[in-house]
Amino acid sequence: MxxxxxxxxxxxxxxxxxxxxxxxxxxxxxxxxxxxxxxxxxxxxxxxxxxxxxxxxxxxxxxxxxxxxxxxxxxxxxxxxxxxxxxxxxxxxxxxxxxxxxxxxxxxxxxxxxxxxxxxxxxxxxxxxxxxxxxxxxxxxxxxxxxxxxxxxxxxxxxxxxxxxxxxxxxxxxxxxxxxxxxxxDGSDALVVVVGEKGAAQRRLTIHGDAGHGSTPYGRELTVDLIAEVARRVCAIEPPVTSDELWEGYVRAFRFDEDTQRALIDGSSYSALGDLARYSHAMSHLTIAPTVMHAGGAINVLPSTAHIELDIRPLPGQTQESIDEMLRDALGDLAERVTIEHLITEDATVSPTxxxxxxxxxxxxxxxxxxxxxxxxxxxxxxxxxxxxxxxxxxxxxxxxxxxxxxxxxxxxxxxxxxxxxxxxxxxxxxxxxxxxxxxxxx
Structure with missing residues (x-):
């Protein structure tokens, strides 16, 4: 040049x-x-x-x-x-x-x-x-x-x-x-600066059931059924909305009417944010996304082990221990049978404004x-x-x-x-x- x-x-x-x-x-x-x-x-x-x-x-x-x-x-x-x-x-x-x-x-x-x-x-x-x-x-x-x-x-x-x-x-x-x-x-402008990022709390949840021949499933505890129930219970978790100045300041910057603003700060509705709804929900919550599920290999074998992997993203101040506790609470009577393995784990970080x-x-x-x-x-x-x-x-x-x-x-x-x-x-x-x-x- x-x-x-x-x-x-x-x-x-x-x-x-x-x-x-x-x-x-x-x-x-x-x-x-x-x-x-x-x-x-x-x-x-x-x-x-x-x-x-x-x-x-x-x-x-x-x-x-x-x-x-x-x-x-x-x-x-x-x-x-x-x-x-x-x-x-x-x-x-x-x-x-x-x-x-x-x-x-x-x-x-x-x-x-x-x-x-x-x-x-x-x-x-x-x-x-x-x-x-x-x-x-x-x-x-x-x-x-x-x-x-x-x-x-x-x-x-x-x-x-x-x-x-x-x-x-x-x-x-x-x-x-x-x-x-x-x-x-109201048509006015606001500029975004990124001061922090969520962390990582990746998990692998493993459960065991009965092995056997695929031709005779009757009376067996099917591992695929168990891991599906694990996934259902995890997907039903609804972490609470955060209450910090970053989230509330972000919401106020949109200058919505008071009712809409309150619904956003409380996390009860994100519809007013349009294409920013998913991002805004992620900014204000710990998120849990089931991304990988695995059971079995051969089509004629009932698998004895299955696992699901979760992409979990914590906010600043949320600990790995509290996330495990939340998962165990959600699993209920299956908690004792599920092994929770930590994959990539990193705390969230944030810089001062x-x-x-x-x-x-x-x-x-x-x-x-x-x-x-x-x-x-x-x-x-x-x-x-x-x-x-x-x-x-x-x-x-x-x-x-x-x-x-x-x-x-x-x-x-x-x-x-x-x-x-x-x-x-x-x-x-x-x-x-x-x-x-x-x-x-x-x-």
Missing amino acids: QEDTPIDEAAITLLKQLVRNGCVNDLTADSGGEAKSADTLEQFFSGTDVQVRRFEPHPNRVSIAFTIEGTDPEAEPLTLLGHTDVVPVDLPKWTRDPFAAEEEAGRIYGRGATDMLYITAAMAAATRDVARSGDRPKGTLTFVGCADEEARGGLGAGWLASHAGDAFSWKNCLSEEGGSHLPVA EGPLYEAIVETFDEFFPGVPVVPTIAAGGSDLRFARRKGGVGYGFALHERQRTLGGVLDLLHSHDEYVEVADVRLTTLAYRSLIRRFLGV
Whole structure:
């Protein structure tokens, strides 16, 4: 790329190449291949005076960090955590090549365009612009292209936090997602910033019944019947709505009438939120989703063991112990017969709605959308920011979208068929990152 390329144009060109690299993470160690995008990013930064570090905990699973050292060791640092892996595609359901990065009618199509390659490209372009400026920031600036985010970071940010925790600062971190708009009832505007995310409480529930030949089931305790009853009882669990300032502040931001607002805060109805109903329910409840059920193998054998796997997402403050207790209560007289096994377990994390980085985000939003209120939210899914929070830092989801891009619309694009990002949002996010860096680091 030419040195005089505007940073938003540079971000668009980089985004297209990252999409074309096709770093598909199918949750196995040998997938991903993020080395391709690490090479792309290293080439993108060529000719700049940045410190480059590559990390490869497994062949071709490469994370890469670009650091510009600050002039003041006491100044606040800033770390931008992008990820370069993407989820698989169901190719027959796409109407275009998911790895061609086609641009059409103001949109760039491709797997990962929204999740989160456009933000990763914006981070890289803004960081390179600082490097090319010739001025050093007061605090140290680092951009990291992380591998393996889609598999919860075991070969990416999670590995870095555990094995290379001093490679860069985790004190102030930005990542996905944020900067979309709420459809406020009175037609006014509100901008979203992500301050936390739910945790993980994955469980496998196993039960045993009678084995035998499939031709003679009479009088036997059928394991499939038992696991179906386990599933029914689990699906009947109705966790209570949370009562915290984040949830209530989110509801109030919509400016509904008093009755609608109360119904939302109480969790008795989500219909007023339209396409945000599912997300809003997840933001305000512990959620339990049965996702895997298994029993047997041969069609002529009555299985003696069956299990169901649950994707459980707790809110901040909800413990693994309380979740097991809730499951046992729901199972009732079957509880003694069911083995509850913990799979991936992680507590929810949240950062404060105050402090230097949060204030810089609010001020940056105000620069682009003057006077628009900022609404902190909790993400229903996970991101690499939880590793920063666990190491004592703060982490916020930050991007910026045009006025017509609502939170529900952006969420619907994540992992979708024919995924795309608006070119205007790539430009806006890139400029917003550059502005925030200038505001926070003085360069």
